[in-house]
Amino acid sequence: MNLEPLDxxxxxxxxxxxxxxxxxxxxxxxxxxxxxxxxxxxxSRYRPPQWYRDxxxxxxxxxxxxxxxxxxxxxxxxxxxxRGTPAFDxxxxxxxxxxxxxxxxxxxxFRMEHYDPQEWVALFKRAGAQFVVPVAEHHDGYAMxxxxxxxxxxxxxxxxxxVMGDLLSAVDQAWLIPGASTHRAEHWFxxxxxxxxxxxxxxxxxxxxYGPALRKEMNPTERFLEDWLLRTxxxxxxxRPQILSFDTxxxxxSFEPYIRRxxxxxxxxxxxxxRDVVINYKxxxxxxxxxxxxxxxxxxxxxxxxxxxxxxSVSRTSWGWVEDHDYKSPSELIQELxxxxxxxxxxxxxxxxxxxxxxxxxxxxxxEAVGDWLSVHGEAIYGSSPWVxxxxxxxxxxxGSFTDEAAPVYTPEDLRFTRMTExxxxxxxxxxxxxxxxxxxxxxxxxxxxxxxxxxxxDVRVLGSREQPEWTRTGEHLEVVLPAFxxxxxxxAVVRIELAPETAETRIDFFHGLNL
Numbered sequence: 001m002n003l004e005p006l007d008x009x010x011x012x013x014x015x016x017x018x019x020x021x022x023x024x025x026x027x028x029x030x031x032x033x034x035x036x037x038x039x040x041x042x043x044s045r046y047r048p049p050q051w052y053r054d055x056x057x058x059x060x061x062x063x064x065x066x067x068x069x070x071x072x073x074x075x076x077x078x079x080x081x082x083r084g085t086p087a088f089d090x091x092x093x094x095x096x097x098x099x100x101x102x103x104x105x106x107x108x109x110f111r112m113e114h115y116d117p118q119e120w121v122a123l124f125k126r127a128g129a130q131f132v133v134p135v136a137e138h139h140d141g142y143a144m145x146x147x148x149x150x151x152x153x154x155x156x157x158x159x160x161x162x163v164m165g166d167l168l169s170a171v172d173q174a175w176l177i178p179g180a181s182t183h184r185a186e187h188w189f190x191x192x193x194x195x196x197x198x199x200x201x202x203x204x205x206x207x208x209x210y211g212p213a214l215r216k217e218m219n220p221t222e223r224f225l226e227d228w229l230l231r232t233x234x235x236x237x238x239x240r241p242q243i244l245s246f247d248t249x250x251x252x253x254s255f256e257p258y259i260r261r262x263x264x265x266x267x268x269x270x271x272x273x274x275r276d277v278v279i280n281y282k283x284x285x286x287x288x289x290x291x292x293x294x295x296x297x298x299x300x301x302x303x304x305x306x307x308x309x310x311x312x313s314v315s316r317t318s319w320g321w322v323e324d325h326d327y328k329s330p331s332e333l334i335q336e337l338x339x340x341x342x343x344x345x346x347x348x349x350x351x352x353x354x355x356x357x358x359x360x361x362x363x364x365x366x367x368e369a370v371g372d373w374l375s376v377h378g379e380a381i382y383g384s385s386p387w388v389x390x391x392x393x394x395x396x397x398x399x400g401s402f403t404d405e406a407a408p409v410y411t412p413e414d415l416r417f418t419r420m421t422e423x424x425x426x427x428x429x430x431x432x433x434x435x436x437x438x439x440x441x442x443x444x445x446x447x448x449x450x451x452x453x454x455x456x457x458x459d460v461r462v463l464g465s466r467e468q469p470e471w472t473r474t475g476e477h478l479e480v481v482l483p484a485f486x487x488x489x490x491x492x493a494v495v496r497i498e499l500a501p502e503t504a505e506t507r508i509d510f511f512h513g514l515n516l
Contacts, residue, residue, distance in 0.1 A: 034268025115357025
């Protein structure tokens with residue numbers, strides 16, 4: 001591929017961020033003035049907002065200059081400098097030596113010339129998303145927003161516009177919830193392969209892009225940690241995201257005091273705004289109760305009472321745009337959503353735009369398929385809460401992170417449950433993971449012999465149909481005859497079971513029967 005390298009004469013001068021003392025004093029002033037201080041004891045008083053628990057489904061975006069080479073995955077900025085990797089060899093063969101054409105030279109070719117944020121948001125709404133969380137900065141150090149702390153940003157190199165700001169403005173105008181994700185925490189070592197041979201990572205002229213490029217055996221420096229904190233504070237103050245997400249880099253022990261300062265600052269700023277916000281984190285970087293856990297590309301083994309999130313992607317190959325994606329099917333995505341929600345979680349589904357600012361057609365199709373299913377069955381998803389058990393059936397996806405390499409092979413016996421309580425009504429939704437070929441959904445947990453039922457069934461409906469379905473109940477199961485339109489297509493059918501109103505006596509008898 002014949003790409004012109006970056007012209008250094010087009011770059012502004014580096015930004016001087018050597019003295020962080022005034023900015024850090026401002027951070028501490030906000031912390032001192034607010035309801036939260038920078039201790040885990042104080043931060044553990046936090047409670048996730050109800051709007052986030054109700055929203056259930058959102059969209060994230062991995063976008064950036066790594067989509068220009070579009071090779072392997074979004075870690076190309078690292079692997080292109082690591083000798084012996086396919087990306088290193090591909091780069092040499094395609095673009096030449098890394099001292100002549102480095103990662104910086106891809107940035108001007110990330111132009112986003114066909115970017116239409118209103119069109120994107122219209123797609124996200126058709127998909128049924130309630131919140132949007134773009135990556136503000138990935139590990140590569142290229143800011144997708146208008147930062148005052150770097151010249152390596154979309155407003156000066158590449159699109160020449162604040163692409164994240166434009167997107168979040170469109171999100172807000174569409175009454176969706178804006179968020180932001182920052183992955184900068186891994187940047188301190190991310191380009192270190194280029195420090196081991198003659199590459200542009202060694203060029204002092206580009207040190208402000210490539211960062212410290214320290215060996216992984218070391219720790220990030222205080223200056224880097226301060227810069228991480230202040231860049232994140234800048235995102236908070238400039239864009240007011242109501243969702244703030246972090247990748248795994250903050251697991252490094254050196255980040256711990258900075259994480260506490262950042263969380264206290266964010267929660268106190270939100271109190272000033274009069275907004276409820278949420279932080280999503282991975283692994284154990286936050287103390288229990290101080291934020292909401294995110295399980296990357298995975299699921300829980302059961303119901304987590306205090307809520308959680310699965311951050312996953314439409315593709316198994318890469319989070320960013322590449323040419324040869326291994327896409328999931330629409331049914332797989334719907335199954336992931338249903339499984340997560342039944343276990344008291346939210347699903348954040350990622351897409352990866354092309355460098356010209358368009359969302360690939362295959363990804364548009366996938367999002368619209370999820371939206372089509374939700375338009376009929378969303379009553380069982382949005383605003384729901386877990387039932388007594390999350391589901392039934394022989395198939396259980398592996399619990400934990402990075403378990404989506406292969407899709408579980410669900411059967412018609414695999415169901416998930418959610419619950420919705422309205423004034424005078426108590427509904428439980430049985431959501432099929434696969435549509436039964438014989439057109440009959442059999443729900444063991446609602447048989448007359450089930451230990452999970454504390455009250456009589458007063459009504460049974462199939463979502464999407466106005467007709468009263470035929471249903472029978474035996475000791476083994478509740479059997480519901482599905483309408484014809486619910487026997488094929490993406491995703492499963494949903495049966496709504498209305499239970500008689502709960503009384504104090506039925507509740508006591510129920511929990512006694514469960515021997516809890």
